Amino acid sequence: MFVADLLIASISALCIVWIVSITFGTKGPWDNLLWFFLVVALFGWACGVWLVPFGPHWRGISGLPIICMGIWIALLLVAASPRTSRQRPMGHEKTLAHHDNAVAIDILVWLVILCLVIMGVGHYAWYLRPN
Amino acid sequence: MLFVDLMVAVISALGIVWIISVLFNTKGPWGNLFWFFVVVALFAWSCGVWIVPVGPQWRGTGWLPIICMGILIALLLVAASPRTSRKRLPRKEQEFVDVNAAIDVFLWICMVCLLMFGIGHYVWHPRIG
Numbered sequence: 734m735f736v737a738d739l740l741i742a743s744i745s746a747l748c749i750v751w752i753v754s755i756t757f758g759t760k761g762p763w764d765n766l767l768w769f770f771l772v773v774a775l776f777g778w779a780c781g782v783w784l785v786p787f788g789p790h791w792r793g794i795s796g797l798p799i800i801c802m803g804i805w806i807a808l809l810l811v812a813a814s815p816r817t818s819r820q821r822p823m824g825h826e827k828t829l830a831h832h833d834n835a836v837a838i839d840i841l842v843w844l845v846i847l848c849l850v851i852m853g854v855g856h857y858a859w860y861l862r863p864n
Numbered sequence: 865m866l867f868v869d870l871m872v873a874v875i876s877a878l879g880i881v882w883i884i885s886v887l888f889n890t891k892g893p894w895g896n897l898f899w900f901f902v903v904v905a906l907f908a909w910s911c912g913v914w915i916v917p918v919g920p921q922w923r924g925t926g927w928l929p930i931i932c933m934g935i936l937i938a939l940l941l942v943a944a945s946p947r948t949s950r951k952r953l954p955r956k957e958q959e960f961v962d963v964n965a966a967i968d969v970f971l972w973i974c975m976v977c978l979l980m981f982g983i984g985h986y987v988w989h990p991r992i993g
Contacts, residue, residue, distance in 0.1 A: 761944075762943075763944075772940070776940070779979065780911060783915045784911075784914045784915055785914055785915070798914070802911070805911070809903070809937070809940070809941075810940075812893075813892075813893035813941060813944045813945070814893075850906065
């Protein structure tokens with residue numbers, strides 16, 4: 734159980750971090766892929782195992798909650814990271830560099846918020862409470 | 865149920881964000897307490913309600929998972945934020961380094977909490993028994 738949970742969290746975190754770092758051109762808030770991976774894997778595992786099991790099962794393990802948590806955390810960390818792809822306004826590099834300390838509230842923050850709202854509302858729509 | 869869950873998440877997020885911003889002298893990664901609060905409250909609510917209800921209940925809501933999620937996310941965001949309390953380097957170097965968050969004690973606290981949270985599942989969750 735424990736090993737399978739950790740295995741799913743590690744493998745999914747590897748994929749998530751790889752895809753996210755390529756897509757958004759970031760290495761996470763710590764500018765280091767290893768730390769980015771470690772935090773996503775740990776969050777995916779630690780919080781995922783506490784979620785109500787849903788989705789398909791593999792060896793008695795419901796992998797979907799772990800993968801979902803990994804995706805949310807990776808998205809949140811990307812939203813909280815400086816990104817090289819964040820250079821939309823032409824000729825505003827100096828302004829961007831100046832404001833890099835506080836990360837911009839951009840489309841990704843809204844995406845995280847949207848995902849969270851859907852996840853939260855989905856709980857009431859799909860989850861059958863034991864009582 | 866939805867209203868009570870949301871209320872617990874919002875009130876706990878308010879408390880968590882206030883305590884953390886005062887303790888660690890940060891306004892979160894976005895330099896804005898409002899957004900810090902919104903993200904913590906949303907994470908606490910949306911992930912907290914999906915967690916197996918544990919601990920004491922209030923009006924049918926297990927509030928402990930919601931608060932735990934709020935604390936974990938707030939800690940993670942503090943670990944990922946530039947903070948003014950980080951004054952270990954000389955001023956010029958500090959300004960340069962602050963663009964990326966440092967791997968410091970907050971990240972370690974966050975990871976220890978996560979480890980305890982994860983291992984606690986196997987110790988306390990009825991599934992194991």
